Amino acid sequence: MMGKSLLSKIDKHTVAKVRARAQTLSPDFTQADAVIAAMLQDGDALLNRGHLLARLKEFGIAGTSWWKGLDNYADWRNDNLLGPQQIPTEIVDYLLFAAARGPKDALEIGVSYGGTTAFSAAFFQAINPEFTYHCLDIKDKTKLSPAMRDMLNIQMHIPATSDDLAGQQFDVVFIDGDHSYDWAKRDFENIGRNARLVCAFHDINGKEYIPQGGGVFRYWRELRATVSREAPMLDICHAVPGEHVSKDGLWMGIGLIDYASRHDPV
């Protein structure tokens, strides 16, 4: 379930723990399917932040116990892999920000198992039944159930990178693929900067990617000096206290460019 190259980078103890945990993960998506169906019935009620968070808790964040940084949300983990790999309040605030701008489509770059995909697609589609959610990844790891594929308007672009879709326009772009500086830049230049309404970057506080040329961390800080001259930029940075997160308590983080308010550069 994990590539050899990644496993070779982490110690044997962690590998054993990950493998043991993977054995306990359930292939049963009955609960997840029921939440997606309920969300589609909820419609505009999902625009209430408390309600959307409650739905996310029911759906669950990814049950990957090796992400110790999310221990602060231990009771939100589900028992399968299909949950957003996100800090719950951050992903919900990003979704509400994007929805307020009336999108009709979105692209997620880097979908992994598809937890954020399923939850986001259900949310946007509940607000706008014509909504299409596009997925881009270099590898097909998606665990979307047949029922989810049936209920949700999802279009797969897998395997592919942003090079393959360069120049295409989407209302919302969520960049969460390769977290190196070079790929963050490439995904933005290929697609993110063309977003009609919102371009979002995940992991603007992901200091673990700094060894990769500065990672998204460095690129986002560079963009703040330039893109802020043509569109509002906002950071969603909620703390996840715990010994596994950096001293300032910040981890993950979602950076937003509000292209709905784009203006001539100043």
Ligand SMILES: C[S@@+](CC[C@H](N)C(=O)[O-])C[C@H]1O[C@@H](n2cnc3c(N)ncnc32)[C@H](O)[C@@H]1O
């Ligand atoms: C952190 S995971 C995505 C998590 C997902 N967005 C979520 O919230 O649940 C990163 C994904 O990016 C994919 N990826 C890596 N390099 C990529 C690239 N250059 N273009 C697109 N996807 C890439 C990986 O295969 C992996 O599935």
